[in-house]
Amino acid sequence: MKTSIQGQVFGIPIMKLGTKITETVKGKLSLGARILQVGGLKKVYKQLFSVTEEEKLLKAFQCYLSTTAGPIAGLLFISSEKIAYCSQKSIKFSSPNGELIRVRYKVVMLVSKIKRVDQSENAKKPSQKYIEIGTVDNFDFWFMGFLNYKKAFKYLQQAVSRV
Template sequence: MKLRLGGGGMQRIFKQTFRIQEGERLLKASRCYLSTTAGPIAGLLFISTEKVAFCSEKSLTISSANGGFIRTPYKVVIPIEKIKRVKESQNIDKPKQKYIEIVTIDHFDFWFMGFVNYDKAFKTLQKSINTSQQH
């Protein structure tokens, strides 16, 4: 599977890829990379009123329980209420390389990088978290 934009664009991909709660709204979708121990994975980061969700652009091949292989997109879903903090970072040697670190209340951290519009993605994420904490 490769994510393709078409009729409905990002909203359609978001609804097809993730479970959407009643009243949930997509606030921003951004192309970026998720940092993993195996290296960065290209994909789309979705920021909604309820969650931060990432889906890889291309499916990854993983081994299945029966010894074969399956192709599946790499997905991460972080409910907004599980986010402890969001932090901006940048590479000291290359200041244009900016990162968003999301730390969850159960001490997992996720690093996103390579945004086309880093500032807008970061501000939307902060707004979503602040709005969630007020409810």
Template sequence: MGGVDKVFMKYFSVIKGERLLKVCHCYLSTTSGPLAGLLFISTEKVAFCSERSIKVFNKKGQMCRMRYKVSIPVKKIKSVRQSEDVEKPRQKYINITTVDNFDFWLMGVSKYHKTYKYLEQATSQT
């Protein structure tokens, strides 16, 4: 088991038979701005984990640090689309829309076309 497999298993629950298909570096668009991290594409989920921890406050007002994580079961993904900035065609994006109409925007995706193909592959297996 390689290093990225261990990271995936550390931050996300993995079910029996689940296989990691692809890992790539990218940025996830958030209301606070883009977050750098790793995108994990498995046979069961598409997941993102930030490279750095972010500051959050608990109910008592105490600050703690944690990784920003997103996990979307492939069964809950309605569509995966490619997009690019019309004025800057080299800036490419991937939009993941869930069945409950939440949008996740990925940018600065390493190996963009290959990653998109893996996303299509993972979501077409459902």
């Protein structure tokens, strides 16, 4: 697989899949170096989201969140208490008073409020795999473009089954 850098989240490069393994390895090494510079994934997670004293970050994955406006690149964090996502780039929208505001797209789901984690794939392109997370209040979130889809799904299932 080839990986190329597609922007950054908090100084951490976001990868795009391709066909050359050497570029994938270079991208992963670059990602690791940047995470160390920021102070580690735990520090990045704590800066982005409200974290309790007993909460433990289990894993983080680069991926895309599927939205009606198209996929949004970012990081998916899996902790002992929540599943949280933050976009790579700020998104522009108009405030009620007409000002243009830029904010990062964030999603936070308490693990205790997740009713299912399902696998799915594009019927026309089976290599395009998705992970759907459904909450008890009937919201569905679709994540895709994982560098390691099976590992991401496994960690999500484990986090939800701990409750």
